[in-house]
Amino acid sequence: KAGVTQTPRxxxxxxxxxxxxxxSPISGxxxxxxxxxxxxxxxxFLFEYFSETxxxxxxxxxxxxxxxxxxxxxxxxxxxxxxxxxALYLCASSNAEKTYxxxxxxxxxxxxx
Amino acid sequence: AQKxxxxxxxxxxxxxxxxxxxxxxxxxxxxxGLFWYKQPSSGEMIFLIYQGSYDEQNATEGRYSLNxxxxxxxxxxxxxxxxxxDSAMYFCLLYSGAGSYQLTFGKGTKLSVIP
Numbered sequence: 001k002a003g004v005t006q007t008p009r010x011x012x013x014x015x016x017x018x019x020x021x022x023x024s025p026i027s028g029x030x031x032x033x034x035x036x037x038x039x040x041x042x043x044x045f046l047f048e049y050f051s052e053t054x055x056x057x058x059x060x061x062x063x064x065x066x067x068x069x070x071x072x073x074x075x076x077x078x079x080x081x082x083x084x085x086x087a088l089y090l091c092a093s094s095n096a097e098k099t100y101x102x103x104x105x106x107x108x109x110x111x112x113x
Numbered sequence: 114a115q116k117x118x119x120x121x122x123x124x125x126x127x128x129x130x131x132x133x134x135x136x137x138x139x140x141x142x143x144x145x146g147l148f149w150y151k152q153p154s155s156g157e158m159i160f161l162i163y164q165g166s167y168d169e170q171n172a173t174e175g176r177y178s179l180n181x182x183x184x185x186x187x188x189x190x191x192x193x194x195x196x197x198x199d200s201a202m203y204f205c206l207l208y209s210g211a212g213s214y215q216l217t218f219g220k221g222t223k224l225s226v227i228p
Contacts, residue, residue, distance in 0.1 A: 045217075106156060
């Protein structure tokens with residue numbers, strides 16, 4: 001089985017811009033979760049999508065949004081980028097029976113200048 | 114509120130020796146799960162081991178075992194026979210609730226294996 005894939009792997013944006021990150025889950029997995037990892041805050045849960053619906057949400061501002069398509073692929077969007085949004089964004093997928101067992105992608109490293 | 118504490122920011126271990134990485138947690142939920150993930154310098158998070166709150170036996174996966182002490186709210190990861198490839202960040206994760214669940218990561222422990 002192919003693993004979780006994330007595109008792009010690296011991204012450089014300037015303040016004020018917006019960005020869209022993509023995640024393709026493992027085949028058959030319907031749950032996709034997004035995480036932000038920074039040196040200061042560590043790993044933080046952003047949100048989870050299941051069957052095209054946002055099921056769980058972490059404590060992030062509304063600038064962070066996401067969606068999931070019918071093929072379970074998910075996108076995460078960050079609008080009006082701030083310097084503090086520079087981070088590694090990780091996506092994880094899991095199947096319906098074991099949503100706690102998450103398989104992570106390689107991440108997208110976003111740098112905001 | 115949930116909380117995960119990993120008190121060891123960094124650790125060193127000699128190759129082929131065993132090492133224990135500490136993790137304590139706090140949750141008011143009766144049903145929860147504890148995970149350990151490894152993150153090499155490449156950035157990808159690798160699932161290592163899982164322990165459910167109702168599991169009576171400690172989880173084991175190859176060289177990894179989880180020393181689960183429910184009363185003390187600790188879930189320490191034990192790596193036996195350390196290898197150079199074990200050098201990485203290790204994160205403890207608490208998962209609780211069903212449906213609308215909560216996920217909390219620890220700050221991580223950087224393990225360095227010395228030849």
